[in-house]
Amino acid sequence: GQNIDQPTEMTATEGAIVQINCTYQTSGFNGLFWYQQHAGEAPTFLSYNVLDGLEEKGRFSSFLSRSKGYSYLLLKELQMKDSASYLCAVMDSNYQLIWGAGTKLIIKP
């Protein structure tokens, strides 16, 4: 079966760095996505990785290793507004998105 695993919850301190991991087992691979979702709101797109390596976008970076079925989202210089759920999603061979359950990130002052 298809499976996406990510931690349920993480806590970090304002100004620090946090890494949210995601491992996946899917039938085929056409890219991995990270979305941010604030409570009660719809998700917003953060990043897309289809090749191995690190993609950097400002304070956020996303890494992919296809051979390991592994990705992480790295958030630097954490701000209180970064408190949200972070969803990992993989596009399978049928171009369907398989969603992880999300990681709730709590930022403390």
Place this chain on the structure above:
Amino acid sequence: GAVVSQHPSRVICKSGTSVKIECRSLDFQATTMFWYRQFPKQSLMLMATSNEGSKATYEQGVEKDKFLINHASLTLSTLTVTSAHPEDSSFYICSARGTGTEIGELFFGEGSRLTVL
């Protein structure tokens, strides 16, 4: 970026009534729209995929007669929850993928919170 508008954002209805939720792509043509529901503290669950001008494809376990989806134009899809019951209370979110967008980049509506009394 592209904008998807969803309406209403909140709706409260009595058990047995039907509720319609609209999803509009405001500045692009959405060839494909997706409808999700999300229970508290859970991930998005895809309900159905709709392509303009054709019947929606429902995910396993989703009743197509209960959740009617219409995608009559390239900018509008509607989800009608028929004969709603309290267990249908959830957060419903639509997303759209247009032509030319980065594959897999979905633009989400604001979501509609349905409460069935």
